[in-house]
Amino acid sequence: MPYGFNNRILHVDLTGKNISVEEPGENFYRTYGGGPGIAxxxxxxxxxxxxxxLGPENLLVFAxxxxxxxxxxxxPRYTVCARSPLTGAFGKSEAGGWWGPELKAAGYDAxxxxxxxxxxxxxxxxxxxVEIRDAGKIWGLETGxxxxxxxxELGDERVxxxxxxxxxxxLVRYAAILNELGHFNGRNGLGAVMGSKKLKxxxxRATGxxxxxxxxxxKELSRWVSAEAKVHPLxxxxxxxxxxxxxxxxNAAGALPTRNWTNGTFEGYEEISGTRLNQEILVKRGGCFSCPVRCKRVVRVSGEYDVDPRYGGPEYEALASLGSSCGISDLRLVAKANEVCNRYGLDVISAGLTIAFAMECFENGLLTLEDTGGLELRFGNKGIFLELLRLIAYREGFGEWLADGSVALAKRIGKGSERFLMHVKGQELPMHDPRVKTGFGMQYALAPQGADHQYAxxxxxxxxxxPLGQKAGRPLxxxxxxxxxxxxxxxVRTILYTSFLNFSYDSLGACVFGFIARSVTPYxxxxxxxxxxxxxxxxxxxLMKTGERLNTMARLFNCREGFGRDDDRIPERLFTPLKSGPNKGSLAIPPDDFRKALDLYYAMAGWDEAGRPRQGKLLELGLDWLAGV
Amino acid sequence: MPYGFNNRILHVDLTGKNISVEEPGENFYRTYGGGPGIAxxxxxxxxxxxxxxLGPENLLVFAxxxxxxxxxxxxPRYTVCARSPLTGAFGKSEAGGWWGPELKAAGYDAxxxxxxxxxxxxxxxxxxxVEIRDAGKIWGLETGxxxxxxxxELGDERVxxxxxxxxxxxLVRYAAILNELGHFNGRNGLGAVMGSKKLKxxxxRATGxxxxxxxxxxKELSRWVSAEAKVHPLxxxxxxxxxxxxxxxxNAAGALPTRNWTNGTFEGYEEISGTRLNQEILVKRGGCFSCPVRCKRVVRVSGEYDVDPRYGGPEYEALASLGSSCGISDLRLVAKANEVCNRYGLDVISAGLTIAFAMECFENGLLTLEDTGGLELRFGNKGIFLELLRLIAYREGFGEWLADGSVALAKRIGKGSERFLMHVKGQELPMHDPRVKTGFGMQYALAPQGADHQYAxxxxxxxxxxPLGQKAGRPLxxxxxxxxxxxxxxxVRTILYTSFLNFSYDSLGACVFGFIARSVTPYxxxxxxxxxxxxxxxxxxxLMKTGERLNTMARLFNCREGFGRDDDRIPERLFTPLKSGPNKGSLAIPPDDFRKALDLYYAMAGWDEAGRPRQGKLLELGLDWLAGV
Incomplete structure (x- = not known):
């Protein structure tokens, strides 16, 4: 009798409408963990x-x-993985909420x-x-x-x-998957993969x-963590x-991406701050299954922008990508834009950054009113913002230009517009400035899923x-x-070790907010x-070896898909100093040092000079079936 | 205030008679541990x-x-390290007893x-x-x-x-260092290094x-382990x-080295068995400081061979190297030979195996009575055995031929005698047959100190x-x-991981018998x-990373001294089947598979094809000062 897992993997072939269950055995779970390991x-x-x-051969794994x-x-977390339509690389996105726990309780591990x-x-x-049901009537509906x-239809409110x-x-290439309307597998466009399979x-529903x-x-351990969560500063x-x-x-650190990363401070930061959000629009705090932290926001807005609290509320990433990155300082509009992304199922980071990129192109004359269908794509133009998101979701008008992400847009625009791109492997950058914290640059460059801020x-x-870092670091x-x-x-070593650690957290379903830097919950x-x-x-x-195993498998997947050393590259803009704020004129990343650091990561990881895992490393990790042996 | 260590390294320059103390700080101890890490x-x-x-520049480290x-x-354990006069490589030998704990209590970590x-x-x-005292009167004396x-002289019995x-x-190249007459840093000839420094x-003596x-x-944890040690089968x-x-x-497994490894079973095994030892000559069980296991033997023999119980009693290694390896089945003689080695300060394994090698040469006509000074060097010749040991210790007569170890002896003999050599890197093999357990072959080949059975x-x-292996393996x-x-x-992976684990045990002073395979004491x-x-x-x-760090440093030391892939070689005899016993005609190690396994160890360890640690690995282990960066 297995504990913690069901020893049941559900396989669904939507073409043939076949459903089967595989029982891979205990060693499988101990080797690969759950989540991205299974995928x-x-x-x-x-x-x-x-x-x-976006074809039938792509596997879409929920784990x-x-x-x-x-x-x-x-x-509470589960992973969705597939080959990403945004990057072409290993696609991976994590979400919390209640859906993952429900699936496990229903008897399936993936x-x-x-x-x-x-x-x-x-x-x-x-x-x-398990039943494959007709979705003819719900196809086309907003998420709520x-x-x-x-x-x-199912006659059960608790589904x-x-x-x-x-x-x-x-098939917007940065479409999200969401559960309970407020938890998102946002990144990598995995919602488009789901869409391509016509799976709404x-x-x-679990009773077990x-x-x-x-x-x-x-129970004792959970109580310990809950008590600690109440007093731990983080x-x-x-x-x-x-x-x-x-x-x-x-913003104070000069690291708040503003107007497509042309700046690290935003004059309107107070308007879109957490303090203001708490004061003006917060309804209550939300959370996930069995989590004592409850970091989620639920907001309500009435008036010009009606925001439905069923859709939760904006995270930091949304406030910076839909707000400061686009030069928008209206909290209610940003909250509404976030809600609209949730209604349509759009990733807020890529949506915001693709728009921000288009805005910079427009401001620099690379896009015209003719291109945009008459939309004045200026930073801070509130009037067009919600419409832009609708156009994207429905691929209408200029939305069709935006719906494939910023890299595809740059190709369409040409004219050297790629110099304004802020992406890695085709995925738009999250809202943490590598010039201020170089580790984020390394994460962005190295994450197999493209720019990602939770890779290491x-x-x-x-x-x-x-002191948090000391406690986290020393046992490592x-x-x-x-x-x-x-x-x-x-x-480099810190990034290496925490990239293993985070992959292992993902395999456990552990949220970094409960385990980040071993705070709240010690190792x-x-x-x-x-x-x-x-x-x-x-x-x-x-645990670390499981994480390393998954990190290596993801790298190997990318090698197989043609990715290599040249794809581990961050935007040129990060090699030039910020133009204002506390770090004005300083803190550009030295490009040679950065490249050396990436090469050193390969070396430390047991990868060759081209960034491909060596056979010895694969075997050490027990991946003999991938080592050609 | 440091705990567990003193933050004091004692430096002694015997040439200038300078004594100084260094305080390297907490991170030093956490990075390198104690024992071989410090060395x-x-x-x-x-x-x-x-x-x-054997020159003044060699460092001799007690840690x-x-x-x-x-x-x-x-x-209870401490390490002695130096460049070995037997192998020319990294020399390392561990001992238990009371001396290590006393040094720590006296306020020094090394x-x-x-x-x-x-x-x-x-x-x-x-x-x-700390005092450097004249040893004129004790130089030349037997150990007791x-x-x-x-x-x-010091007026203190408890020293x-x-x-x-x-x-x-x-300067016998396999001279031992011993403490309390019954605990040995036996291997690698570190006693000769001590002799070369004229340090008797x-x-x-510690009161702290x-x-x-x-x-x-x-105290609670110690009690737990002591209780467990009373019931644990091992x-x-x-x-x-x-x-x-x-x-x-x-012997039952066909793995008891007999007559210089020409056989894996010994017709006289019962005579030199543990059962017989317990029945006939055991006086009491001995042990080490703060150890609940008490695995040591104290024996007494009277009559033809008087054995003084002050010198403890033979371990398995002595019974097989001085007994079956030389064809000697007289328990009392083997016990006496063991005591004589302890009196003279000789490593029992190298002494026994050098004699066994000479015996096989003699039996095959490669050594003559003229060479041996009239000694009939036949397997099982009891009459010459104790005299041989004396000749070695004093480098008299044929002892001069034997005192530099079997490899030097083979060079002296010539005539193809090297085909009878059973050594790695110049150190004679311990008493575990790699044909029956291939992991021992890998240990012998890879241990930086030459053939060693406690490397992995x-x-x-x-x-x-x-079940012991399962418990030990799964957390790894x-x-x-x-x-x-x-x-x-x-x-290969098992050997890799346990080579890290054992180096970390050594750095802690932990005896494998308390921690072997995580039995008795779980991780x-x-x-x-x-x-x-x-x-x-x-x-x-x-802990594993500390072990890996030390393993890598030892390899690097050997690379520096000119050792490489070609030196990781086990004797040819192990590639041919045993001639009798339960494994007769079978179980030769396949030489190509063995070489591949060693190469794979390098690859898994992050070493290059020549067996040299790569720069990335050195940096990952924090050894920037050794990476030329």
Whole structure:
């Protein structure tokens, strides 16, 4: 009898409407974990190289973490993976909420979807029963309306739904998947993959639960973490302000991306700050299954911009990408734009940054009113903003130009517009400035899924003197702090180790906010949680090696798809100093040092000079089936 | 205030008679641990390449483990390191007993000795006071007599003494260092290095103690381990039978080296077995400081061979090297030969195997009575055996031929005699047959100190179905057993991981018998012990990385001294089947598979094709000062 997992992988072929269940055995879970580990296994084993991301051969994998669905704290997450239509590389996006735990409780550890339905469908998982149902009536609906329609059709208000909106249906290459309307697998355009398969939603209802090895001990550990979360400064700050707290801090550091990264401070930052959000539009704090932190925001706005609280509220990433990046300082408009992205199922970062890129092109005369269909694409132009998002989601008018992302747009525009692009591997940059924290630059460059800020994560914590970083680093063997702008071997090692750590967190379903930099939950408590759930005597070594295994598999997937050293490149703009703010004229990333740091990462990771994992490393990680041996 | 260590390294220059103390700081100890980590640091930093192992430039380092000297269980050990006069490579030998704990309690974490005294001296460490004293009167004395003389001179019976015997004084290249007459840094001829420095002994007396962070918790943990040791099958077996229990088991497996490895079974095995030893000559069980296992033997023999119980009793290695390897089945004679080695300060393995090699040469006509001074060097010739050992220790007659080890002897003999050599890097093989357990072959080939059976260690535990191996392997990520004769990537990974683990144990002063294969003491208990001693929140990752760091430093030292891929070679005899016993005609190691396995170890370890650590690996391990960066 397995504990913590079900030993059941659900395979769904939408072309043939075949459904089957595989039982891969305990060692499979211990080797690959849950989440992205399961996805990578099937993507490397069952998917030929070079498939069309929007074709039937692409695999779309939904996989909760190994601990997800238990009452363990802060482990609500699930991964969605596929070959990304935005990047062409390994696509991966994590979300919290309630859907992942529900799937585990229904008896499945992952859903591996292939093929393409002829007409729109949705998947209905009622405990052990799995059904492919007609979605003709809900196709085309906004997310909120669609969710309500599914619940009505199934006659159960408590059904958990992961779904796409019109953006996914219309194959917008940065369409999101969302669950419970407020939790997002936002990045990498995986909503478009779901759309290409004509799969509107996956509805799940469980009456069972995930069995754990030592429920009493798990309860004790959960209580310990919950108590700690109440007093720990980081979780308290996340509870009080949520991620929007980042607006003020980043602006003060000169690291708030503004007007498509032409600036690191925004004159309107106070308007879109977490403080203002709390004061003016916050209704309540939201959270995820079994999480004591509750960092999510729920906002309501009435008046010019009606914001429906069912859709939650903007995170820091949304405030900066839809706000400062586009020069918009109206909190209510940004909250509405965020809600509109959620209604349509758009990734807020890529949506905001693709618009910001277009705005910079427009301001510089590379786009004309003729191109935009008469839209004055100036930074800060509030009047056109919501319309732009609608045009994107429905691929109407100028929206068609924007719907494939900023890199495709630059190709369409030409005229040297690519100098304004802020992307890695085709994915638009998250809202953390690598000039101020070089580790983010390394994360962006190295993350297999393209620019991502949760690939190695711990950058702000490891600076000298930060007690959180010290606690996080020492059990990893990182004894001294690493300055924020450092690019020496010390920074590289920190990125290497935390890239392993974060992949292992993802495989567990662990949210970085409960485990970031081992704060709130120390490593040894996490290990005890894993033991209480699974019955395994494990170690931080085993955990790190699982993370390294997944990181290596993702790299190998990308190598297979033709990605290499040249694709690990950050935008040129980051090699030039900021033009204003506290870091004015300084802090450009030295390009040679940066390239050397990436090469050193390869070397430390056991990859060759071209960035390809060496055979010895693959074998050391037990990946003999990928080593050609 | 440091816990667990003193932050004091004692430097002694015997040429200039200078004594100084260095305080390297907490991060030094956390990076390198104690024991071999400290030695490697100074040997790589302060010692130029290519020094004469018996010259004044060789550094001789005595270093107890990081936990040694505390009441933590099973951590009594200290390392002695230098460039080895037997191999020319990194020399390293561990011993238990009481001397290491005494040195730590006296306030020092290591002694780094350089130079060469003009006339014999000994070092006297009386808590903080350090004195270089004249050893004119004790030079030349057997170990027991010398120890008594030093105690009398110092007027303190409780002085702990590490010392050499006549063999070390006479620069026998496999001379041992011993403490309390029954604990040995036997291998690598480090006693000759001590002799070359004219340093007869290091006497230590401490009235202080090593401070620990949480004495109460440490006491609880120690009690837990002691209770476990009473019931755990492995520690119980070690207590009851000691290592001599290995004679019967290995003979049954066809793995008892017999007549210079020409056979794996010995017709006289019962006579020299642990059972017989217990029945006939055992006086009592001995042990080390703060160890609940008490695996050591104390024997007494009267009659033809008087064996003085002060010198302890033979281990398995002695019974097989002085017994079956030389065809000798008289338990009392083997016990006496063991005692004689202890009196003279000779390594039993190299002494026995050098004689065994000479015997095979004699039997095959490559040595004559003229060469041997009339000694009939036939296997099983009891009458010459003790005399041979005396000749070696004093380099008299044919002893001069034998005193530089088997490889030097083969050069002297010529005539193709090297085909009978059983060594790696010039050090004679320990008593475990790699044909029956291929992991021992890998250990022998890869250990930086030459053939060594405690370099990776866990070979017998990881076979399929062994619950000890399962418990040991899973937290390391080794989920499945590896067959004894396997040479696939699975075996290589097991050797890789346990080579890190064992180096980390050495750095802690931990005895494999308390921690082998995580039995008796699980990893998490060990981590708690480290935390209770030092106050550090650590992890198995940090521990493994420390082990990997030391393993890499040792390899780098050897590269610097000209060792490379060609030196990682086991004797040809192991590539041919055994001629009798249960494995007759089978189980030769496939030479191509073996070479591939070694190459794969390099690859997994982050070394290049020539077996040299890559720069990326050095930097990942924080060894920037060795990476030329």
């Amino acid at each position: 990578l296994y099937y993507m490397l084993k069952d998917m030929p190289p070079g498939v069309d991301p 909760p973490g190994l601990l997800t669905g238990t009452v363990a704290p802060c482990v 859903i591996v979807i292939k093929g393409q339905a002829e007409a729109p469908v949705y998947l209905w998982i009622d405990d052990g029963k 309306t669609a969710a309500a329609a599914i619940k009505e 958990r739904i992961a779904q796409i909106g019109p953006a996914g249906e219309n 939603a996956i509805a799940v 639960r995930v069995e754990v090895c030592d429920p009493q001990r798990l 979780s308290k700050a996340l509870h009080d302000m949520g991620t929007p707290g980042g607006v003020e801090g980043n 994560q711990h950058d702000p914590f490891f600076v000298p003197g930060n 063997g990182i004894l001294e702090g690493v300055p924020a702008t450092d690019l020496s071997w010390r920074k 040894n408590i996490l290990l005890e949680i894993i033991e209480a759930v699974t019955g395994w005597e494990t170690s931080l070594w085993e | 490697l640091y100074y040997m790589l930093k302060d010692m130029p390449p290519g020094v004469d192992p 107890p483990g990081l936990l040694t000297g505390t009441v933590a269980p099973c951590v 002694i780094v000795i350089k130079g060469q005294a003009e006339a014999p001296v000994y070092l006297w460490i009386d808590d903080g006071k 007599t010398a120890a008594a003389a030093i105690k009398e 702990r003494i590490a010392q050499i015997g006549p063999a070390g004084e006479n 002994a290091i006497a230590v 103690r090593v401070e620990v962070c949480d004495p109460q918790r440490l 520690s119980k077996a070690l207590h009851d039978m000691g290592t001599p229990g290995g004679v019967e088991g290995n 260690q866990h070979d017998p535990f990881f076979v399929p179905g062994n 990520g080794i989920l499945e057993g590896v067959p004894a004769t396997d040479l696939s990537w699975r075996k 998490n208990i060990l981590l708690e012990i480290i935390e209770a001693v030092t106050g550090w929140e650590t992890s198995l990752w940090e």
